[in-house]
Amino acid sequence: MQSWQSMVDTNAARLLRTTGRTPAEWAAEARQAGVTSREDLSRWLKGQGVTGYNLMSVDWEVFGLPDFFLRSADELYDAQYQDRPLLKPIADRLILWAAETPGVVIQMRKTYAALQTTRRKFAQITPGTRTAVDLYFRLAVPELPGLEPVRANDPFAWRVRLRAVDDVDDAVLQALTVALEDSLARSSA
Template structure:
């Protein structure tokens, strides 16, 4: 999205961040409403800009602490995350792992996977896959919107089967 920002909005991410820095808002929704209403941005670009701007609020948050907080009250899901994280990191030395408040993003040249504990009983694995149909457990992106093209719901470690690992590997290869 960042690559298309200037073409679609007329401003760079740095310019948008400077605009938001002048606003009195505290909440994500307030920034979103401003960007959509006052600046005429689409939901996707408003959300992207807001997320990037608010990352600065997190400062130098400890990545491990962010992951720990994601799984508070969802401890039964942590083994699924640990398994996915180990596999995703093993795909290559070029994998950039970026824990956020609600999810962990995996990138090479672009994001290819997102691991999010969405409920107390389910992790949503978001994948960015080109030309792969939505079928079976490989669903539409759901809560991820434009960040991912597909989602796999995982309730237990056995749900991370060979098919899921193959989809992850394909997403990684397509992102290179």
């Protein structure tokens, strides 16, 4: 499982690749330019052509990382289920599938675990309620019982609610495999 550190490293590498400068170099120049707030930094960087993830990388260098970025993947995961211990075995079963499946990267976040290929997220595990783990998909998998549409205008528009470890059955694991294969196909296209 990966923590936020992998995103921090990826963004820093992207900034170096696209601008030829490290976050520390940009941060030093921003300080010399008199930047003292996030808003000023954003305006100043955009004026330099630095936006998006590259801008975030410099922001973190200047103002520091959010507290939850400093937690390990295990700490983030445990915190998600701290007040829902009966749900953790359900999530554990999904994480085990992901850990044992070639091509799957597990990105642990503050409130969910993202299952992705190296370039694209294909599923998300979220402690959705006090009684269920929500497994979100980017695509509809018609063979999956209980799959329902959710959240219009979101790429993860499909969800299945899992209330017991036994709900993580062959159909759910097959749906994850289909979603993974779709993600791999789209990443290579």
